[in-house]
Every structure is written in C-alpha cells, then in structure tokens.
Amino acid sequence: xxxxxxxxxxxxxxxxxxxxxxxxxxxxxxxxxxxxxxxxxxxxxxxxxxxxxxxxxxxxxxxxxxxxxxxxxxxxxxxxxxxxxxxxxxxxxxxxxxxxxxxxxxxxxxxxxxx
Amino acid sequence: xxxxxxxxxxxxxxxxxxxxxxxxxxxxxxxxxxxxxxxxxxxxxxxxxxxxxxxxxxxxxxxxxxxxxxxxxxxxxxxxxxxxxxxxxxxxxxxxxxxxxxxxxxxxxxxxxxx
Numbered sequence: 001x002x003x004x005x006x007x008x009x010x011x012x013x014x015x016x017x018x019x020x021x022x023x024x025x026x027x028x029x030x031x032x033x034x035x036x037x038x039x040x041x042x043x044x045x046x047x048x049x050x051x052x053x054x055x056x057x058x059x060x061x062x063x064x065x066x067x068x069x070x071x072x073x074x075x076x077x078x079x080x081x082x083x084x085x086x087x088x089x090x091x092x093x094x095x096x097x098x099x100x101x102x103x104x105x106x107x108x109x110x111x112x113x114x115x
Numbered sequence: 116x117x118x119x120x121x122x123x124x125x126x127x128x129x130x131x132x133x134x135x136x137x138x139x140x141x142x143x144x145x146x147x148x149x150x151x152x153x154x155x156x157x158x159x160x161x162x163x164x165x166x167x168x169x170x171x172x173x174x175x176x177x178x179x180x181x182x183x184x185x186x187x188x189x190x191x192x193x194x195x196x197x198x199x200x201x202x203x204x205x206x207x208x209x210x211x212x213x214x215x216x217x218x219x220x221x222x223x224x225x226x227x228x229x230x
Binding site: 006009032034042043044045046049051089095101102103104105106107108 | 219
C-alpha cells in the first residue's frame with residue numbers, strides 16, 4: 001500500500017508570509033495528487049489537485065508542484081491570511097488499478113497564520 | 116457542503132454495545148467511504164463501497180461493519196470488538212462509476228465517545 005508522509009506536522013507563519021507543505025509518497029504508480037483543507041470543526045474539502053502529466057498547477061494564492069522522480073509534491077500558499085489556518089491533508093492516489101477511487105491521506109499539517 | 120449528512124453529531128456508547136452511525140447522500144454518487152479521524156493520524160479508511168450491494172475493507176476494518184443496500188445510504192456499525200472506538204468518524208461520497216479523478220465530498224462527521 002501507499003506510505004504517505006507530510007512535513008512539517010505543524011507550521012506557524014505571520015500573515016502575508018508564504019507557507020509550503022511537502023507530501024512524500026511511496027507508490028510510483030500514483031498519478032493523482034489532491035490536497036484537502038479542514039478548518040476547525042468543519043469537514044475536509046478539496047482545494048487543489050494535480051495529475052501526473054502536469055508539473056505545476058496554480059489557483060489564485062495556492063499552487064501545487066509535483067516531482068514524480070523524487071515522489072513528492074508540495075502545497076504552496078502565498079500571501080497567507082488568517083482564514084488559511086486549518087489542517088491540510090495530501091492524498092496521493094493511483095487512480096486506476098485495484099485502489100480505484102480510494103484515497104490514502106497523510107497525517108495532516110496544522111497551519112496557523114498569525115495576524 | 117450540502118448533500119451528504121451524518122447523524123447523530125455526538126454519540127455516547129457504553130463499553131460492550133454496538134452502535135450504528137448514519138450516512139446519507141442525495142448527490143447521486145455511486146461511491147461512499149467511511150474514515151476515522153484521530154489527532155495526529157489523519158484520515159484512515161475503514162470501509163468503502165463503489166456500488167450498491169458491494170463494499171470492501173479499508174485499512175482499519177477490524178471491529179467495524181457496513182452495508183450498502185441503497186445508493187443513498189452507507190451506515191457504519193461500530194461493534195464491541197473495536198478496541199478503541201472513541202474517535203471522530205467521517206463519511207464521504209464521490210461520483211465513482213469509472214471516474215477515477217473524483218473529488219470526495221465529506222459529511223459533517225459524528226463524534227463517538229465510549230464511556
């Protein structure tokens with residue numbers, strides 16, 4: 001099965017700074033790389049994802065970069081705001097095969113943005 | 116966020132009792148999932164179902180059981196065999212049906228406490 005590690009486990013930044021969370025995975029067959037955000041007391045929600053045929057994807061202040069050779073991908077948040085404070089989960093997936101549709105989540109990174 | 120519901124929000128159980136957590140969705144999704152969330156461990160998959168009347172064990176299925184008699188419903192039973200059932204339980208659904216790169220939509224969760 002997929003082994004997933006996220007680093008750091010906690011991240012504290014000042015408002016306006018950038019934040020980077022890295023996700024390392026073991027299954028070289030993984031080809032789908034989503035990031036989910038869970039605000040305190042709320043349900044997880046997909047915020048950005050990337051497929052293996054793309055090296056980078058950006059959506060306003062958030063971006064995801066992929067290094068398939070090294071088997072890691074990262075979430076980048078620029079110009080952080082207090083509402084970015086949440087737990088972020090990566091979930092690298094082999095979108096085909098026997099793990100069809102199933103996600104293996106990382107342990108989460110707690111991001112705190114201080115005003 | 117609407118479309119997938121879980122009940123109850125809080126549930127208390129005495130040791131040795133089975134308890135069933137409800138999950139309903141009106142998104143017409145084929146696939147449904149149950150996760151357990153513990154601090155520092157991310158989301159761990161208990162069971163998943165890609166279609167009615169079919170389900171598979173996830174990574175931590177021991178002590179749990181499910182059924183999928185209707186497309187809309189995927190109840191989870193926590194049995195007395197689950198040694199450490201106190202946790203936050205999240206249900207999710209996705210389009211499934213052959214679409215592998217599919218977002219999972221989460222319910223609001225049920226917090227189970229064993230007294």
